């Protein structure tokens with residue numbers, strides 16, 4: 001496969017396909033075309049996040065961390081127990 005002209009790997013389905021040109025990144029399956037759209041949205045959102053860094057550092061992140069803690073209570077419990085044991089030195 002190496003060196004085959006126009007042969008690319010679709011980032012959405014992972015299958016090889018023959019690319020028509022350099023900007024042709026996804027294969028022609030419907031699901032992969034949808035993936036191309038979501039990829040565009042991802043790019044757009046990362047640009048938006050760069051322009052509004054504080055939005056993600058404040059309210060949104062606080063809310064996210066709270067949800068994460070609620071969803072993983074065991075993680076924090078275990079971490080605290082470990083720290084306690086280390087503090088006693090035994």
Ligand SMILES: [Zn+2]
Nearest residue numbers: 010013027032
């Ligand atoms: Zn594909």
